[in-house]
Amino acid sequence: MDTELAGILGAAARTVRVKLGLTQADVADRIGMASEVYGRLERGHMLPSVQNLRRLCVVLNIPPHDLLGLGDEFAAPQPKEKPRPRGDEEVPEMRRLMRNLRRLTPVQLKLMNLVASAMQQQKKKP
Numbered sequence: 001m002d003t004e005l006a007g008i009l010g011a012a013a014r015t016v017r018v019k020l021g022l023t024q025a026d027v028a029d030r031i032g033m034a035s036e037v038y039g040r041l042e043r044g045h046m047l048p049s050v051q052n053l054r055r056l057c058v059v060l061n062i063p064p065h066d067l068l069g070l071g072d073e074f075a076a077p078q079p080k081e082k083p084r085p086r087g088d089e090e091v092p093e094m095r096r097l098m099r100n101l102r103r104l105t106p107v108q109l110k111l112m113n114l115v116a117s118a119m120q121q122q123k124k125k126p
Contacts, residue, residue, distance in 0.1 A: 007044035008069035014042045016060045023092065029099050031055040 017027050028038035031052055040046045048056060057064050104112065 001047055003044065005068070006041075006047050009047065009067050010042045010044035012062070012067045012069065013056060013060065016062050016066075017042075020060065021092075023095075025099065026095050027056070027059055029102075030059045 013027075017024070024038050024042065025035040028035040031038070032055065033041075033052060037046070041048055053064065053067070056062075057067060060067075101109065101112065
């Protein structure tokens with residue numbers, strides 16, 4: 001493994017992730033990787049597969065040449081689009097909740113809906 005490249009890539013990923021206000025778990029979940037493994041990637045202890053590198057570029061909205069520490073001569077000529085805010089999902093607690101809900105079975109999800117409905121009804125009572 002090229003430890004210098006791993007360090008460059010990890011530092012770039014961390015910088016962009018923090019600027020976007022995402023946690024390591026957020027990014028790991030979006031690229032389909034365990035958060036512990038993603039943490040190793042950010043610390044420069046491993047390199048991603050090509051498939052995960054592509055996913056990382058999409059999630060962080062960063063061109064691969066920036067993650068790889070290459071100069072602007074490798075930049076694509078078209079301008080980058082800025083990520084659009086996604087409303088409530090930008091709140092860290094909402095992202096955490098959504099991540100947990102995605103892992104539930106259909107029966108567990110139905111139960112969570114019942115709990116949420118009961119909580120809303122309780123809130124409406126004086």
